[in-house]
Amino acid sequence: MTAILALGAILILILLAGFGSQVAGLQVVFGVAVPYAAIALFLGGLVFKVMSWARTPVPFRIPTTCGQQKTLDWIPSARFDNPHTTLGVIGRMALEVLFFRSLFRNTKVDIRPGGRIIHTPAKWLWAAALAFHYSFLVIFIRHLRFFTEPVPGFVKAIQSVDSFFEIGVPSIFLTSFLLLGALGFLLLRRLVSPQLRYISLANDYFPLFLLIAIGTTGVLMRHFQKTDIETIKAVAMGILSFSPVTAGGGALFTIHFFLVCVLFAVFPYSKLMHMAGVFMSPTRNMANTNRAKRHINPWNHPVAFRTYEEYEDDFRDKMKAAGIPVEKE
């Protein structure tokens, strides 16, 4: 049900863009208004959200420790899993961001009776997540060729590595298919596993359908319904230089471009904000120096507690009878 809701939303968006590309008057909307609105929503939302996080205090130092603490000299401590230096924290965060370390923990290789080795599906989650995110990154970088003149060296380099196998003309980018494959797996996983279906919301299916639609239209443009790169580059450069060109590149391109705008627009208001959240999560980005350095809580207001004097007043007779020293006789 929730999946259908999300799918429906994507289909409506696609139809909208398809229709828009055919109606001359609407080209201004899809070529100019939409991208600028999307950029505004993206930047505005991102800045607002991150600022609202950053403004909220971190009252306590609460790292989740996943290894030995630093105590006695002769006990080796877990430098990254239980970091006690800034460098350690950077290491821990790098492992999280670059390799999804915590998700990897999930991996369980079991030896079943009879020596059979079983990889539980958890490993697949990690692998697919990694495949998807890296493909996305590479694709993102590849797209810079539309926005730059001259195209920087590293973009060209990545592009040539990506099309290493030189299959087809123009040659296939591996990451395009990796991306779609990984997304397909992530979607299937949600649909097939009853457990995941139970916890999934429409907001979980929506980005998946959206990204799949973007990826598919992208591949279609490159390999099946060739789109004129020069026109597109003109559009892209036009937007960046604040002198937008409305000459559209056909229905497919309009759809692709529109969906990307949607992706940017919804980014800060959806779970995609995990990109920023991962860097600011207090259980991961703090060093376990809890007892060595005092952490300050900005709203640490005084709380009345029962003082020793009040306590002794309450129990003085009993204390004296039991021979326990008291302050006031």
Added chain:
Amino acid sequence: MQVLADLLRKNEAALADRWLELILASYNPDTAGFFKQQKNRFANPVGQTFAEQTRVVTERLLAGEGIEAFQDPLHEIVRIRAIQEFTAAEAVGFVFLLKDAVRETLADSLRDEQAARELQAGLHELERRIDRIALLTFDIFVSCRERVYSLRLREIRAGYVQPG
């Protein structure tokens, strides 16, 4: 009689699997999925215990073992269901699902009138044994519940739980 035994033994694994599946259906479907799929005994003690012990019970049933042979494997299962959110009937009723599993496993053979008549007597006998096992299961369930209450009582006596 012999015909039935042979037939079932040929399908022993399928029978045990089916029974397990019927048992797991008493849980929320997404939970049942987890109980079934996660194969690590420590990450999924409930599912793995059920999987192992239903196999043992099935095997012993088909081998015609005496009632004592069922005490341990049933205890393993009942001990879990006794503290899950079930009524007594739900907690113990899983044994009767074994009958369903048997009938289903035999479904193809039973469709044939002739074969069905031949199997009838053996089936009747088998189901009586399952009933006997169900009664044992009930005893075990009660002993588990008594255990829970005695544990509660001990904690209260030890003073972990304070009155007033």
Added chain:
Amino acid sequence: MAEHKPDQMEFYKQEELQQIDLNPPKEGWQDQPADFRPGSWIYPTKPKHLESLGMPNPREWSPADEDWQLPENWQEIIHKKFKELLGKYRSFRIFMDTCVRCGACADKCHFFIGGGDPKNMPVLRAELVRSIYRNDFTTVGKILGRACGGRKLTMDVIKEWFYYFYQCTECRRCSVFCPYGIDTAEITMMAREMLHELGLGVNWIMEPVANCHRTGNHLGIQPHGLKDTLEFFCEDIEDVTGIHIDPPINKKGAEVLFVTPSGDFLADPGTFTCMGYMMLFEEIGLDYTWSTYASEGGNFGLFTSADVMKKLNAKIYAEAKRLGVKYIIGGECGHMWRVLNQYMDTMNGPADFLDVPKSPITGTVFENSRSTKMIHITEFTADLIKHGKLKLDPKMNDHVRVTFHDSCNPARAMGLLEEPRYIINSVCNNFHEMPENTIREQTFCCGGGAGLGTDENMEMRLRGGMPRGTAVRHVQEKYDVNQLACVCAIDRATLVTVCDYWAPGVQVTGVHELVANAMVMKGQKERTMNLRLEPLPGAEEKEANDGES
């Protein structure tokens, strides 16, 4: 199907039987109200405790009632508190915003593993609150509502919160596996704090809180009672070792203040651990003192609210200052160390009137506690053993085959993993680890933490204790393990029960009980009993033999 009886063949139509519905219920979890089954919830706080603490809405009520007697404007109250907490805790905000529902945490909670209730999956537990957050505090949620996972705050939601946030032991196991470190324990704390605004809490937490406020400890032991208890322990120690100890109480000018959870005073086997501390301090001649005013290391305020936690914790530093000690040593306890390690210094510090802890025996300076000035007893003892300052005879523990349970908080909020293991290995010859995915940072909770360790929810606790119990049973079968060591007072109460149900025959012990039993004290008589006053194997025969020769 109705027209056929079970003894007719037609009754068992294969096609129909196989139609087991493996699809989740048509309606989502959002619409299934909590079903309050006995054995899964805890008695609510008695009004007198709320009154003594000045907390809202004291009244007699039961979760089984239809009407929970909430104030008229309860929605407003929750909304206001929700907003306040979002403004105070970045963790709360980020955890509300970033979950992708990847499901990595879903099967990591012991309550889900042992019981199978889907709302015990950490991700859904968090969604119970997150759905309200979306609906009430996000723009998109306000517009799209249900379509983007929002949910109206209804009475059913409040009941559900009460039911499920008192089925979370704040153990943080889920947080270890989450790619963003989302810690459901943190969300549970927030939810409980909100519920307290409506007077919804449980007696097993609030009574100890009220006690601790008045008497200095959860159990309500008064000063003379504590003295009696300690002296009683000393009698037993004398019976076992022949050594007489006078426990120092409220002694001004002592070097060290020792604070331990009051559970150690109350019941076996915690009491044996307490004797262990006293024997150790006696043997090394430590100048220390107990305090009757700060006679509680544990802190049920952690399970209540930040302010209550601070209120109870404040006594420790206040007492250290009054007595003029140099630093503080803390006993074996789990949640106590969560508070001491991650909250105390921030809340009630700076402890600039104390010295950086330095072992008077070995001269080791505990740099890791440079600011808090409080060290864990196993850090202290491990250092003693490493420097050879204790005479140990591990053979005394040869009848013990031990495994070690990492308590949630020392493991996942501190990283105290090797110290206890080093000690156990020094005092026992037979130590066996439980399976890798059930120890250290992946340790399974006892099922009774965070204030759930009472008896009326016994079934829930046994479900939650099952993953731990299964692992214990495994080492029992494989290595003949007969004792489970731990560094937690709650464990010493709850794991006894868990083991009795899931791995009968395994006893629970504290680490310092093992130490004391293996420690050869200066001037001791020959030991024939352990601290439990059980004869040591071989001791009887030996006595008989000695008599002959």
